[in-house]
Amino acid sequence: MDQLQQVDQYFTNHREKHLEEMKEFLAIPSISSLSEHKPDMQTAADYLANLLEKAGMENVQVQPTPGHPVVTAEWLHAEGRPTVLVYGHYDVQPVDPIELWDTEPFKPEIRDNKIYARGSSDDKGQVFMHVKVLEALLQTEGKLPVNVKVIFEGEEEIGSVHLDQFIADHKEELATDVVLISDTALYGPGKPAVCYALRGLAGIEITVKGSKRDLHSGVYGGGVQNPIHALADLLSSFHDEHGTISVEGFYDSVRPLTDEERATYAELDFSEEDIKEETGVKELFGEEGFSYLEQTSARPTLEVNGVFGGFSGEGIKTVLPAQAGAKITCRLVPDQDPDEIVRLLRKHIEANKPAGVDVEVAEFDKGKPFITPMDHPLIQAAGRSYETQYDAKTAYVREGGSIPIVSTFDEILGAPVVMMGFALSTENIHAPNEHFHLENFDKGLRVVSDYFHEIKDYKK
Known part of the structure; x- marks a missing residue:
């Protein structure tokens, strides 16, 4: 049995335990925008730090900021291998309107292989996924194929107001060859996507x-x-x-789209009729002279x-x-x-x-907006890792939303940012009945594990 087969078996054997831990994490009402939840923010940070310690990560710290804490950790014993900085956020949006939730937002419930809770998709479920990848690799192989640093913040939903300064103050400790983020979406059910640009x-x-x-x-x-x-x-x-x-x-x-980007957009399996049905509008409307995909991601x-x-x-x-x-x-x-x-x-x-x-x-x-060249080897490697689990060609897309801290990673750390998301746009992010498809959680564990192996020989 090779290394990735052992990791796959580990995920299978520990799935129920992992889901129970995810429920515990999601049950913490880590709403960063409401002052009454400040104690919960500390609780969530401490819980996350405990998960990282149990996973086998080293130098785990819950570091204070003028706002909510930043959780950091590292494992740096892969000599001659690249370093990956894994970023995510443990804070969530408020739950209003509460009356539209079918179940309580902080009492996670699994139905139809989906886990329902605030933060399940954005971004606590995906953060948890990364922690379990590190755990599985360390527990089965006794080491990681690359060097890994972790930074999980508690203020993304309020603009990452203190993280810019934190990154600047800890530039040397956070130095990396690539930043890996799972806070974006798949292109569609069963359709993987690497996001290479954000508005x-x-x-x-x-x-x-x-x-x-x-x-x-x-x-x-x-x-x-x-x-x-x-x-x-x-x-x-x-x-x-x-x-x-x-x-x-x-x-x-x-900056206009390149011919290569336009060709990539044209290859995507996209239907304006599907958007009309999803949104309930009779017709689409946007800047004249551009397609819907361009209007919503590149304009x-x-x-x-x-x-x-x-x-x-x-x-x-x-x-x-x-x-x-x-x-x-x-x-x-x-x-x-x-x-x-x-x-x-x-x-x-x-x-x-x-x-x-x-x-x-x-x-x-x-x-600030952000873009990594679509043909960057670390971007293309992500696409290959997706295709080990998804029976579809990886799409390379621009994301219409914003993750303001991404441009900070680019400017201060000078590292490419790879955004490998496993959410779906239909998972009610920021809305009542937020949920995360566990099929994508399961596949995400294996995709990210493969990615760490895929890039272990990367050289700048």
Whole structure:
């Protein structure tokens, strides 16, 4: 029996034990955005550290930050072999609306070979998978085929606000040849995908202020600017009727797709009708001149995520509100800079500000876009490892979402980032009834184990 066969048998023999441990991990309500869960964040970090110690990792530490802890560990005895830095996050999103969950979000339950719980897919289930890969390799082989460092954070869902500084402060300890992340999705059921690019992020909140207090619409209406009307005009100025963003200079730095990338997109088994059915919309709409896949992964966006102001309760209240607002996020592509995009948004807002109101702009999450060359040997190796378990050709894709810390790994550590996800887009990430298909958990264990062996002879 060769090494990977032994590892495969280990996963089979310990599957029930591993699932029980995963349930314990998922049961910890590690919601990073809610202050009342700060003790739970520490509990989750400690639990993760304990798993790593039991797996056989060394120098396991729960390191404090000004926010939530960072869990680190290492095993560095593979002389002459490359070093892999495994990243993931143990924090999760809030569970609201709680009434839409079929089972309690922090009481994990397995149904139809899927595990239901908040964080099961994003990202605690996939983090747990990596820990079990390390355990299996160390317990069956007594060593790892490569050097491995681990960094698991507790603030990804709130923008990794303290991790940039942590990485900068620990640059030498985190030095690596490649960063490995499982926080993305397969292309579809049974269809593996290596993500080689992520969109960046720039978020703002606009507040439109009119009168010093809410006014009676019968007394003042028609003579005083309504902030909601002003906000609607301002929001409509961001796009033309074809879905193109109208902010001057917004597209100036966008790196176009290469011919090879366009050819790869064309080869993907994609159906717009499937998207319509999945989303429940009658027709798709986006920037003119680009396909849906390009619009959602390789082109920048400007989306209004929320609008507020005035009276929205039952019945009617004849009020002219004192202020109104909107939350906006932009997804960015290489080589757009979040700070520059925010500057352009501010300039556009000032130029299009309606009469009779003041407009304030507050900045929120920012993250730079990221790309690793699709033909990089570490990217291609990931594709080969997927194909040991999935009976389908690996797709090489850009991800429409953002993982802001990825660009930090690239800039500070100077290492390529390989994103091998095992989630599915249909697993209700950030929504009620989040779940993780255990078929992909089982295959993911074996894919990642193979990948460590696949790249053991890699040289820069």
